[in-house]
Amino acid sequence: MWFDIWREPTFTLGKLNSFELDIRTGLIFIFSVLILIYFERYHDKKAPPSCGGWIPWLGCAVQFGKQPLGFIKRKSQEFGSIFTLYVAGERLTFLTDPKDFHYFFDNSDVDFQQAVQVPVQNLASISRTQFYKYHTKLHDMVKGRLGPVRVGPLGSTLSGQLNQQFDKHIDLTEPQDLMMITRRSMYASVLNTLFGEGNPLVHEKADYEEFLKRFITFDNDFELGVKLPSIFLPKWTAAKNYFLKRMALTFQQMRGQNTQSDKLNMVDALWDKLDGDEVTHKFGMLVMFASIANGVPAAYWMLTYILTNEIVREKVLKEINDVFKDWQGNGDCTIDEEDLKKLTYLKCCVYETIRLRSEGIIGRKVVKDTQIKGYNVAAGTMLMISPYWSHRDERYFTEPEMFKPERWENSNTDIPGFVAFGGGRYQCPGRWFGMMSMQTFVAMFFLKYTCTVHSPIPAPSLIHLIGVQHPTSEFLISCSKKA
Structure with a gap:
């Protein structure tokens, strides 16, 4: 099997035949290319702060998948109100301050339909x-x-x-x-x-x-x-x-x-x-x-x-x-x-x-390179917000984990954090x-x-x-x- 090549205890070149050397050289080349691609993503110094991982395509998918909502919160505390997660080949740029949600809802460079087309196709064969x-x-x-x-x-x-x-x-x-x-x-x-x-x-x-x-x-x-x-x-x-x-x-x-x-x-x-x-x-x-x-x-x-x-x-x-x-x-x-x-x-x-x-998150697809809060966000990125966390923003909702229906008695639902x-x-x-x-x-x-x-x-x-x-x-x- 393909994984057998990793089982040899030593990598001494003198013990390798030409076929084995070609395989190892090819693998080193492939991983080098992957690493270069991985670091190439960071060439834009004006991109939002990001969290990836040592495996290029996988990124932070493992950590993210264990407790996604908690992970989003921790990265918000670490990076601030805008950051990017690389998850299983996708760029997810999060906006966590409700004051910035106009970039999500009112930006002509961001599209709802392109974000949901593939899931809808998989859901109902459309x-x-x-x-x-x-x-x-x-x-x-x-x-x-x-x-x-x-x-x-x-x-x-x-x-x-x-x-x-x-x-x-x-x-x-x-x-x-x-x-x-x-x-x-x-x-x-x-x-x-x-x-x-x-x-x-x-x-x-x-x-x-x-x-x-x-x-x-x-x-x-x-x-x-x-x-x-x-x-x-x-x-x-x-x-x-x-x-x-x-x-x-x-x-x-x-x-x-x-x-x-x-x-x-x-x-x-x-x-x-x-x-x-x-x-x-x-x-x-x-x-x-x-x-x-x-x-x-x-x-x-x-x-x-x-x-x-x-x-x-x-x-x-x-x-x-x-x-x-x-x-x-x-x-x-x-x-x-x-x-x-x-x-x-x-x-x-x-x-x-x-x-x-x-919902934990909702997304839109960036269809044209755009700027958000002074950062460059590339086309193809999924722009994300988290209603779950914005609904717990203490600036808008006191005691946010408490069930308090009285907070809605004035019928005012036009609150920046409520989406x-x-x-x-x-x-x-x-x-x-x-x-x-x-x-x-x-x-x-x-x-x-x-x-x-x-x-x-x-x-x-x-x-x-x-x-x-x-x-x-x-x-x-x-x-x-x-x-």
């Missing part, structure tokens, strides 16, 4: 040509369909779905893990709201069980799945292919079925904007994934924070009881738009949750639907149940950088129906 042809259309359609004006009426549909799904999936006889309750209740509720009740993704019990199993695999390995060749992640690839087939079936069966009160059917909306069977269901898969991958764990964390903070819990319950004085508690009860508007403290809980449990939904032209188009979903989920839960907590609040996983962190342990609760 080709480069298809992506650039349809992505902006999709973004603007979702933004219009799920904007603040139109998303309100969906609260009734979603709450009605949650009312049914809670009854199906909450066991009143023994403790359950809250994450599984949230997944089982919200996946079906959200997808029925967006794609129509009866869609093949979640309609039949056996199909839903398969959906749950596949989506957990797909979600857990998403960050690796969109980067590595499919051969390395066979279970993730199998889940991806499963969802593509199920989305194709959903689009065949649900087209033309306007099942929502305001005539929203995301299937028809996608058909109107996109061309043909080949691509529509693939973008539908993007909508499916985006609608639940972050919203569901965020709803879980929101309920977890409320349940483990007695003061917050009492305020939430008082507000809900005041707004829903005439709640009947039967299967037909829903939460409408006017109800949600009155739940102002609960909305503060939404903002505080997404502050604490935001939970991104920014710029491609700011998250479904943010209003996501917030409404979290608010509705918690309100409906407390209208139907009282519960007892059996576990401490779990620690979040800080390994994955993309999306809302998942818990590292179970959070067990017992539920009983309200009288």
Whole structure:
């Protein structure tokens, strides 16, 4: 094997035959070239301070991968507000001061679409040509369909779905893990709201069980799945292919079925904007994934924070009881738009949750050599910011690790450090639907149940950088129906 050449204990040239000498000489030459390439990256004295490693391509990938969010914080303390990490062949230039985020969101030399095109292609088999042809259309359609004006009426549909799904999936006889309750209740509720009740993704019990199993695999390995060749992640690839087939079936069966009160059917909306069977269901898969991958764990964390903070819990319950004085508690009860508007403290809980449990990093691709804070940043670099750390900047958020919904009571979300939904032209188009979903989920839960907590609040996983962190342990609760 190739590694056998390193096993000889001595490198005395007199003991080498010409073939061995050629191999050693060739290897020395190759490593010399790699070292030269490595140090060539530092020739620009005006580049940001950087962290690499002694292996040129690998860089600091090993240290970074062990605890990425902690590593980013340490390098920020070492280098300051701008620095570059060389990670597995990529240049990642981080901006860690929210005052500099305009370089990220408003810089014409930095592009969002080029940063996400390859991950989207790996996620849903959308080709480069298809992506650039349809992505902006999709973004603007979702933004219009799920904007603040139109998303309100969906609260009734979603709450009605949650009312049914809670009854199906909450066991009143023994403790359950809250994450599984949230997944089982919200996946079906959200997808029925967006794609129509009866869609093949979640309609039949056996199909839903398969959906749950596949989506957990797909979600857990998403960050690796969109980067590595499919051969390395066979279970993730199998889940991806499963969802593509199920989305194709959903689009065949649900087209033309306007099942929502305001005539929203995301299937028809996608058909109107996109061309043909080949691509529509693939973008539908993007909508499916985006609608639940972050919203569901965020709803879980929101309920977890409320349940483990007695003061917050009492305020939430008082507000809900005041707004829903005439709640009947039967299967037909829903939460409408006017109800949600009155739940102002609960909305503060939404903002505080997404502050604490935001994505680890978000990125844009530098498409043209640019200057940032006096430093030269080369084209091809990935420019990064960390919402996780900017949301903990003590200049903007006192006691940043504390869950304090009161900090949002003045409704001021225009804070430099708060970037939970991104920014710029491609700011998250479904943010209003996501917030409404979290608010509705918690309100409906407390209208139907009282519960007892059996576990401490779990620690979040800080390994994955993309999306809302998942818990590292179970959070067990017992539920009983309200009288």
